[in-house]
Amino acid sequence: MKQIFLITDIPGYSPQISRLLSMMNYARFTTIEEVKDLTVQELDFLMDSKSNSIGALLLHFAAVEYAYQVGTFEKRGLNEEETAIWGPALSLGEEGRNKIKGNELSYYTDQLQTVRQRTYELFKTVTDEWLYTEEEFWAQQQANYYFMWFHVFEDEINHRGQIRMIRKRMDI
Numbered sequence: 059m060k061q062i063f064l065i066t067d068i069p070g071y072s073p074q075i076s077r078l079l080s081m082m083n084y085a086r087f088t089t090i091e092e093v094k095d096l097t098v099q100e101l102d103f104l105m106d107s108k109s110n111s112i113g114a115l116l117l118h119f120a121a122v123e124y125a126y127q128v129g130t131f132e133k134r135g136l137n138e139e140e141t142a143i144w145g146p147a148l149s150l151g152e153e154g155r156n157k158i159k160g161n162e163l164s165y166y167t168d169q170l171q172t173v174r175q176r177t178y179e180l181f182k183t184v185t186d187e188w189l190y191t192e193e194e195f196w197a198q199q200q201a202n203y204y205f206m207w208f209h210v211f212e213d214e215i216n217h218r219g220q221i222r223m224i225r226k227r228m229d230i
Contacts, residue, residue, distance in 0.1 A: 062087050074186040078207055079178070085211040086174065089119065089218050092225070093163060101166070102159045103228050110150050112221050114158040116166035119214045120173045121147035126210050130203050131180050
């Protein structure tokens with residue numbers, strides 16, 4: 059917390075990975091601040107039949123990060139077991155609305171923390187050069203791991219805007 063507003067070196071990590079983690083940590087800090095003290099009813103609130111709940115969006119953040127761990131560190135897609143666990147949170151929509159509900163905030167924050175802890179551990183195993191590894195990504199375009207991991211927290215920031223909008227619309 060002493061360095062939450064610093065994009066800087068983090069002991070145990072290379073310089074660019076430290077900066078990436080600094081940005082990811084700030085994004086997560088602001089997300090947690092936005093949802094602290096929400097009730098189950100508020101976490102499950104749906105604005106309409108096509109919207110996502112705040113709880114589903116929080117689990118989506120963990121699912122995206124987990125999927126990028128698997129894709130960039132293990133060089134594979136999610137297996138059947140992982141898809142059963144993370145699929146509803148990745149796809150959101152109807153499946154997410156039906157399966158992601160009834161959980162206390164601690165359930166979501168525990169999932170976020172568990173996945174993030176694994177990210178910390180994985181990032182200790184690579185150097186800055188690893189960030190520049192390129193692979194085919196969306197629409198047969200090349201992307202490097204730096205961009206892919208930027209997308210992990212960019213996606214969270216984007217959906218956090220949805221969380222803020224949902225909170226303003228709650229009539230609970």
